[in-house]
Every structure is written in C-alpha cells, then in structure tokens.
Amino acid sequence: MNNLSIVKIVEDTTVDGPGFRTAIYAAGCNHHCKGCHNPQSWDIQGGVYYTVEEILEIVKRTEFSNVTFSGGDPLMQPEGFTELARRIRHETRKTIWCYTGYRYEQVLASPELAGILPYIDVLIDGLYMENLRDEALHFKGSANQRIIDVTTSRAAGKIVLWTHEYIKK
Ligand code: SF4
Structure with missing residues (x-):
C-alpha cells in the first residue's frame, strides 16, 4: 500500500479546473519557483500521510x-x-487534472513520471514564472504553462491543448 504525503484535501473547490473538484494538494516540491504562492508545500515531510485507499x-x-x-x-x-x-480511473467516472512543475516533454521522457499519463485527463505543466504571471489566465498562474489534453495528445503523438469555451488563451 502506497502512502502519500499530503498538505490538504479540499472538497468541492472550483478553482483547480472546471466544475466542482476534490483537490488533493501533495507535499513536496523541488522546483522552488520564484514567487511560488505555496512555499509551505515544498517540504515533503511537512504533509500528513494518507494511504491511497x-x-x-x-x-x-x-x-x-x-x-x-x-x-x-x-x-x-x-x-x-x-x-x-489508476484506482480513480478504474473505480469511478471522474476526470483527473494534474498540475506539475515538469514540462510534458520531461514527463514523457521519464518512465517513472510517465506512468501516470494513461490515467489522467489533463496535465497543467511547467514552472510558475513570475514575469509571465497573468491573472486573466484560467487554471494556471503564468503564460508559459500549458493545459494539455493528455488523452488526445497521447493518441495524436503530439501536444494537444485542452480547450473550453471560456479558455481564451
Ligand atoms: S512547481 Fe508549483 S509548488 Fe512547486 S515551486 Fe513551482 S509554483 Fe511552487
């Protein structure tokens, strides 16, 4: 049984993707982006341990x-x-969005990281870059980050961005 270090779990949030979502905030981040709004999450030991179950x-x-x-x-x-x-995919009909500081290409190139791709719908990738911050952006902090439709991208063999009527850029 895997244990996960978690900062917090927020139910019925509307800020981390479309519609109501259960947001699971992982502890641990080595990217250390300048201007990160959540530096208290960097320490992987700073979370509470939950089992997958x-x-x-x-x-x-x-x-x-x-x-x-x-x-x-x-x-x-x-x-x-x-x-x-994998368990959410197989046991529910829920979609999964995943944020990461890695770029999609880095995830694809790493067998350890890429293992999650078959089970998620959308990956929001890339570091937060303070100089590219734009408050008008939906579901991401800076313009370099991409909201990637993982299912379509994997089928097409190239990056396809997720689109929605209220995503203008
Ligand atoms: S990847 Fe996210 S959590 Fe990690 S330092 Fe960058 S903005 Fe903060």
Whole structure:
C-alpha cells in the first residue's frame, strides 16, 4: 500500500479546473519557483500521510466532483499518485487534472513520471514564472504553462491543448 504525503484535501473547490473538484494538494516540491504562492508545500515531510485507499474514500464520497492533483508537485511522489490515479480511473467516472512543475516533454521522457499519463485527463505543466504571471489566465498562474489534453495528445503523438469555451488563451 502506497502512502502519500499530503498538505490538504479540499472538497468541492472550483478553482483547480472546471466544475466542482476534490483537490488533493501533495507535499513536496523541488522546483522552488520564484514567487511560488505555496512555499509551505515544498517540504515533503511537512504533509500528513494518507494511504491511497483513504484518499480514494474521500474522492468517492462527493458523487459529482471530479479530481485535481496539485501541490507542491504530485509528480514528486510518482508511484503513489500513479496508483491513486489508476484506482480513480478504474473505480469511478471522474476526470483527473494534474498540475506539475515538469514540462510534458520531461514527463514523457521519464518512465517513472510517465506512468501516470494513461490515467489522467489533463496535465497543467511547467514552472510558475513570475514575469509571465497573468491573472486573466484560467487554471494556471503564468503564460508559459500549458493545459494539455493528455488523452488526445497521447493518441495524436503530439501536444494537444485542452480547450473550453471560456479558455481564451
Ligand atoms: S512547481 Fe508549483 S509548488 Fe512547486 S515551486 Fe513551482 S509554483 Fe511552487
């Protein structure tokens, strides 16, 4: 059973992806972006440990909410989050959005990180760059980050951005 170090779990949030979502904030991040709004999440030892089963129970109790992995960087705990994503994919109809400071190309190139891709719907990738910050952006902090439709990208063999009527850029 994998244990995951978690800063907090927020149910029914509307800020980390479209609609109501259960947001799971991972502890641990080595990217240390300048201007990070959540530096208290950097220490992986600073979280509370949950089993995959315990998080799954929380995810399942809100029937209509989808799921977001945020942090910190969930991909600092790739094994546990891959297992969690796999279980959510197989046991629910919920979509999964995942934030990471890695770029999609880095995730693809690493067998350890890429294992999560078959189980998630959207990856918001890249470091937070203070000089590219734009408050008008939806679901991301800086313009360099991409909201990637992972399912379509994997099928197409190239990066396809997720689109929605209220995403203008
Ligand atoms: S990747 Fe996210 S959590 Fe990590 S330092 Fe950058 S902004 Fe902060």
